[in-house]
Amino acid sequence: MGQISKRRSSVSFDYSAMSFTPPSDPVNRKSEIKVSQLCELCHCRKALLRRPKNLQKVCKLCFFHVFETEIHNTIVSNKLFHRGEKVAVGASGGKDSTVLAYILKLLNERHDYGIEIILLSIDEGIIGYRDDSLATVKRNQVQYNLPLEIVSYRDLYNWTMDEIVACAGVRNSCTYCGVFRRQALDRGAAKLGIAHVVTGHNADDMAETVLMNIFRGDVARLEKSTAIITQSTGSPIKRSKPFKYSYQKEIVLYAHYKKLDYFSTECSYAPEAFRGTARELMKNLEMQRPSCILDIIHSGENLVLKPKRQKKISPSEVMEVRSDGAVSLGRPSKFVDGNTCERCGYLSSNKICKACILLEGLERNRAKMTLDTDTSTGGAARLTRELERLTF
Amino acid sequence: MVSVTVEFLGGLDVIVNKQRIHQVQIDEEGVDMKRLISYIADQMITNKNDVEVFLEDGSVRPGILTLINDTDWELEGGEGYLLEDKDVISFTSTLHGG
Ligand SMILES: [Zn+2]
Ligand SMILES: [Zn+2]
Numbered sequence: 001m002g003q004i005s006k007r008r009s010s011v012s013f014d015y016s017a018m019s020f021t022p023p024s025d026p027v028n029r030k031s032e033i034k035v036s037q038l039c040e041l042c043h044c045r046k047a048l049l050r051r052p053k054n055l056q057k058v059c060k061l062c063f064f065h066v067f068e069t070e071i072h073n074t075i076v077s078n079k080l081f082h083r084g085e086k087v088a089v090g091a092s093g094g095k096d097s098t099v100l101a102y103i104l105k106l107l108n109e110r111h112d113y114g115i116e117i118i119l120l121s122i123d124e125g126i127i128g129y130r131d132d133s134l135a136t137v138k139r140n141q142v143q144y145n146l147p148l149e150i151v152s153y154r155d156l157y158n159w160t161m162d163e164i165v166a167c168a169g170v171r172n173s174c175t176y177c178g179v180f181r182r183q184a185l186d187r188g189a190a191k192l193g194i195a196h197v198v199t200g201h202n203a204d205d206m207a208e209t210v211l212m213n214i215f216r217g218d219v220a221r222l223e224k225s226t227a228i229i230t231q232s233t234g235s236p237i238k239r240s241k242p243f244k245y246s247y248q249k250e251i252v253l254y255a256h257y258k259k260l261d262y263f264s265t266e267c268s269y270a271p272e273a274f275r276g277t278a279r280e281l282m283k284n285l286e287m288q289r290p291s292c293i294l295d296i297i298h299s300g301e302n303l304v305l306k307p308k309r310q311k312k313i314s315p316s317e318v319m320e321v322r323s324d325g326a327v328s329l330g331r332p333s334k335f336v337d338g339n340t341c342e343r344c345g346y347l348s349s350n351k352i353c354k355a356c357i358l359l360e361g362l363e364r365n366r367a368k369m370t371l372d373t374d375t376s377t378g379g380a381a382r383l384t385r386e387l388e389r390l391t392f
Numbered sequence: 393m394v395s396v397t398v399e400f401l402g403g404l405d406v407i408v409n410k411q412r413i414h415q416v417q418i419d420e421e422g423v424d425m426k427r428l429i430s431y432i433a434d435q436m437i438t439n440k441n442d443v444e445v446f447l448e449d450g451s452v453r454p455g456i457l458t459l460i461n462d463t464d465w466e467l468e469g470g471e472g473y474l475l476e477d478k479d480v481i482s483f484t485s486t487l488h489g490g
Contacts, residue, residue, distance in 0.1 A: 021412050021413065023399055023401055026461035029461075037467070048464065050464060050467060095402070253457065256462075279455075283455045
């Protein structure tokens with residue numbers, strides 16, 4: 001495995017990549033506003049949206065205020081940060097992580113958390129997809145004046161996603177990418193001496209995961225999926241989700257009203273299909289009853305099974321899941337799981353971690369295949385993208 | 393006749409020649425959102441396979457945020473809203489990866 005080469009992007013990057021077109025400002029302003037159209041919080045400005053969680057009609061300024069304040073409250077009540085902490089934002093260039101980086105910087109200044117924020121991006125090596133989204137992250141770096149670190153799959157695993165797809169097929173790409181990306185963020189953070197990674201997972205993502213785990217009857221994952229902080233024993237890296245209770249719709253609206261620059265194209269290898277069905281179901285449920293997203297999270301949080309065997313209850317409020325599947329009691333604000341991988345030393349609930357198992361399979365195939373790397377890197381992704389465009 | 397700005401955001405521009413902002417003029421009287429949506433589906437979406445990315449059962453697909461002059465269209469009367477000159481209508485996909 002190769003050395004990790006840290007690329008600290010300098011501020012003097014190519015401004016010609018500044019291709020962001022912000023949404024237009026409306027020019028039609030109604031001079032007359034009916035009382036029924038007023039914001040239900042300030043009662044003086046026109047309401048622009050109805051909040052999905054409580055159906056309250058609010059104006060733009062009140063929306064900013066309540067949206068930001070709720071995230072601040074989530075951060076404070078769950079004690080996500082401590083003063084002097086270095087925090088890496090897992091930055092993909094997409095809407096969630098872009099809004100997260102923006103809001104964390106804002107709240108850190110407004111409420112003086114005293115944290116140091118770094119953008120951490122993973123370059124999966126998907127030509128035409130990741131280059132564009134990385135360009136967005138690089139613009140965010142300048143727009144928000146935050147340091148950026150990029151760690152690549154090539155550096156970490158000696159494989160790019162394009163090569164993996166050429167070897168293992170498009171169908172499995174999300175499995176590989178998911179496993180590798182999770183580790184990549186932790187490994188990248190560890191390399192930089194950062195012990196806390198925040199990700200942009202929102203309420204919709206979480207409710208969807210809860211639904212999927214209920215359908216699958218996956219109890220261990222169900223409990224883990226609603227924890228706002230996750231950390232494995234022996235791991236220096238803590239993960240948290242400040243957007244746990246934030247609606248996707250509001251995140252998108254926030255980005256829209258603030259004219260934040262984010263990247264939005266499907267991953268070349270995951271057109272719609274990824275989590276597609278659960279997501280469609282969620283969106284249709286939300287239409288009937290917008291609060292259902294928070295309701296499902298709430299259900300997930302309270303679906304805690306009795307432990308199979310009574311084990312010593314840890315004194316902290318940390319919940320522990322051991323490799324035999326036993327769960328210790330305690331509030332599920334944190335999730336901890338056991339061992340480390342025999343091969344790479346990375347935390348894993350099994351003897352050998354998923355990434356190492358996948359890598360082993362890939363290496364075996366690489367030996368068999370005569371891989372022309374040059375065409376595979378450009379070719380596979382491009383071809384998939386072309387195909388996707390045809391059938392989008 | 394009405395002339396409005398229509399925007400396709402959050403990755404939705406892929407269905408309209410990858411162009412985010414469009415000036416749209418419809419030479420009819422009393423154009424409402426329902427008419428604009430059918431106009432987009434018939435006249436603006438280049439590949440007919442993409443219509444289902446935008447519409448489901450004849451209405452805007454859940455997961456697409458529709459704004460009329462930055463106001464959620466539900467607060468403006470939804471499909472029945474009568475377009476006025478210079479209105480800015482935006483459609484934003486909320487489903488693309490975060
Ligand atoms: Zn207000
Ligand atoms: Zn391993």
